[in-house]
Amino acid sequence: MAQNFRKQIDFLLENACPGIRYQVHRDMLGTSVEEPFMKGLQQEILGQANVQKHLKAQQPDGWFGQELHGIDGMDCHILGLLNLGVEASQPCIQKAAAALTTPEIAGHHKNWFRGGEALDADGRGGNRAVTAGILSRTGAREDIPVLQEEIALSLEHMRAALKYRSLEDFSVRGKRERYYKPNARFPGANHISLLANTQSWRGEENLQMVREAVRHGYELMKDCNEYITFRKPKEYGSGFVGPFHFNWQVLAPMEEADLQEILDAPYSFRFGFWLQDITGLPDWARQSTSAWELLADCMEKGMLPERIPEKALKAFRQIAGREPDWRRKISVKCDITFAVLKACVPVLGLE
Structure with a gap:
């Protein structure tokens, strides 16, 4: 959709x-x-x-x-x-x-x-x-x-x-x-x-x-x-x-509680690696689109990056950060927003 x-x-x-x-x-x-x-x-x-x-x-x-x-x-x-x-x-x-x-x-x-x-x-x-x-x-x-x-x-x-x-x-x-x-x-x-x-x-x-x-x-x-x-x-x-x-496991259907578990995981790199794993996953490998739909919904509701714990944010930057300077909060939001769109757009498309 x-x-x-x-x-x-x-x-x-x-x-x-x-x-x-x-x-x-x-x-x-x-x-x-x-x-x-x-x-x-x-x-x-x-x-x-x-x-x-x-x-x-x-x-x-x-x-x-x-x-x-x-x-x-x-x-x-x-x-x-x-x-x-x-x-x-x-x-x-x-x-x-x-x-x-x-x-x-x-x-x-x-x-x-x-x-x-x-x-x-x-x-x-x-x-x-x-x-x-x-x-x-x-x-x-x-x-x-x-x-x-x-x-x-x-x-x-x-x-x-x-x-x-x-x-x-x-x-x-x-x-x-x-x-x-x-x-x-x-x-x-x-x-x-x-x-x-x-x-x-x-x-x-x-x-x-x-x-x-x-x-x-x-x-x-x-x-x-x-x-x-x-x-x-x-x-x-x-x-x-x-x-x-x-x-x-990234192919499994996801509900909101599953995403929250990833965000709150003691291993702070889990969210970053999970997002990396689902980004670019080809259509012949996907078993459902629930993970991408969930991310899109969180994005639309303005829940990201605010919902991501500080440690998970820092770990994400090491894995997939693109903004050169994270001293500005807006740069953090740009990095997270882009990473989520990069994962979601090829799967869900743009209206």
């Missing part, structure tokens, strides 16, 4: 930073990025303090930060820039994508993360999954081998999910942790996200298959309160490493 977010959009266009205003125009109002005022906004974005912080981490050969995955990793910096409104076509982004796919450059950097090689070898997706995920967000051609192969692997995980009847079919409950069986196939966040951000696989048969796979995966996982980890084979050092786990 389409929503009238005009009041919130007008508020953002009047008060928000250039990065938010740009994304409202581009992603919600359908404004062409070729419009002169949009090009002007893009230049303002590149000058924002939080954007400059990322840009200063880019090395002369195009690599961002000191590693592939992590706080100072390629993924963090590139996705950070994109989330702040920097266009994927900007030279800084394209140079980074080229560095990532050029062995002579990537090999000079820490183009791996702990456990990534083992995850790749098992077929769950590790270093290669991170690389493909970055490329999928930068406008890269989908026939690049690593991207093409990770898309195929993601579809393989989806198909496999349809064969299972219980958690025990693809995971083992150890003494302390539940972990995936060797070479088990079951969708993770990397698989769902990669398919959400790519197009080449989207035939009618595949789309129907992934809808059924997510629906079935949700039925298997909706009552599971355990985190399924990954046990490294001995040749990779044994021990456990966290795979890219998908939060299946």
Whole structure:
């Protein structure tokens, strides 16, 4: 059901930073990025303090930060820039994508993360999954081998999910942790996200298959309160490493009490991560629209950000803050308002 977010959009266009205003125009109002005022906004974005912080981490050969995955990793910096409104076509982004796919450059950097090689070898997706995920967000051609192969692997995980009847079919409950069986196939966040951000696989048969796979995966996982980890084979050092786990519980129907529980959770990052998880969730993965409708209702009633506890607000800023300066209350409201609209508009539409 389409929503009238005009009041919130007008508020953002009047008060928000250039990065938010740009994304409202581009992603919600359908404004062409070729419009002169949009090009002007893009230049303002590149000058924002939080954007400059990322840009200063880019090395002369195009690599961002000191590693592939992590706080100072390629993924963090590139996705950070994109989330702040920097266009994927900007030279800084394209140079980074080229560095990532050029062995002579990537090999000079820490183009791996702990456990990534083992995850790749098992077929769950590790270093290669991170690389493909970055490329999928930068406008890269989908026939690049690593991207093409990770898309195929993601579809393989989806198909496999349809064969299972219980958690025990693809995971083992150890003494302390539940972990995936060797070479088990079951969708993770990397698989769902990669398919959400790519197009080449989207035939009618595949789309129907992934809808059924997510629906079935949700039925298997909706009552599971355990985190399924990954046990490294001995040749990779044994021990456990966290795979890219998908939060299946975000697919559950929501009522107001459920949202309040998220806001009041002792873990202050819960709201920010939950909002991040439901943002950009593709239509073939959604099981209901109740979460987005609830957020839209809270927004319309003026309950956000006032309803969000201070600790949860601070945690949200670390996860998804776009405003460079939170000393003004209006900046906090802009950040929350935009994040909620970014989640809701693609699902509910605009009147």
